Amino acid sequence: MTNVAIFIDTQNVYYTTRDAYRRNFDYNRFWAQATAGRDVVGAFCYAIDKGDKKQREFQNILRAIGFEVKLKPFIQRADGSAKGDWDVGIALDAIEYAEHADVIVLVTGDGDFDLLVNKIRIKYGKKVEVYGVPQLTAASLMNEASAFIPIKEDLLLR
Numbered sequence: 714m715t716n717v718a719i720f721i722d723t724q725n726v727y728y729t730t731r732d733a734y735r736r737n738f739d740y741n742r743f744w745a746q747a748t749a750g751r752d753v754v755g756a757f758c759y760a761i762d763k764g765d766k767k768q769r770e771f772q773n774i775l776r777a778i779g780f781e782v783k784l785k786p787f788i789q790r791a792d793g794s795a796k797g798d799w800d801v802g803i804a805l806d807a808i809e810y811a812e813h814a815d816v817i818v819l820v821t822g823d824g825d826f827d828l829l830v831n832k833i834r835i836k837y838g839k840k841v842e843v844y845g846v847p848q849l850t851a852a853s854l855m856n857e858a859s860a861f862i863p864i865k866e867d868l869l870l871r
Contacts, residue, residue: 718810719747719756720803721780722821726864729822729846736869743844743868744778747818754813756780757806759799763787804829811837819858820844824851831857844868 730738744756758775762768762784772782785799800823807817811833819826822845830841834857843850843858847865855861 715751715816716754716814717748717751717816717818718754718807718814719780719818720807720810720820721758722799722803722819722823722826723758723760724799725821725823726846729849730864730869733846733849734866734869738864739868739870740775740778740780743820744780746868747842747844748779751816753779755806755810757783757803759783759785759803761785761787761799800825807833811839814839816840816842818842818844820864822846822850822854824853827851827853827857830854834859 726738730736756779758780760768760772760782764787772784775782783799783802785802803819803821804826807819807829811817817833817839819830819841821843830843833839833841840859841857842860842862843854844862844864845854847863850861
């Protein structure tokens, strides 16, 4: 059986599906599609923790599906800007799991991950599937992926 590791940039998928479709990503449908006929060796959602009740409920839903939820605290800077970025954490985990998985699934539209996808494909010889909202996913990321799977109606909550 094919081994798969899944990495979801939760903030990115939330904002891109909201901006493009005014709807939310369906994590259950995604799980069914991404794991069909595959052995899951790791599945992670990376998020920012603002500590509110609704967010904790959402995190518990993700855990019930099968994801490990990795959280960073929300940091509000003195100038009003905010910090809460998981790019390095996602990249490190994906590289680590590339040794154990046949397929890496990355859910994001962030072009900063194009180097990561290239490295996993070339150095580790692994297939990398990228899920993203087509009109909000960097072309460089789509081009580096072994397969780009568009997030459209079938992966949105109804």
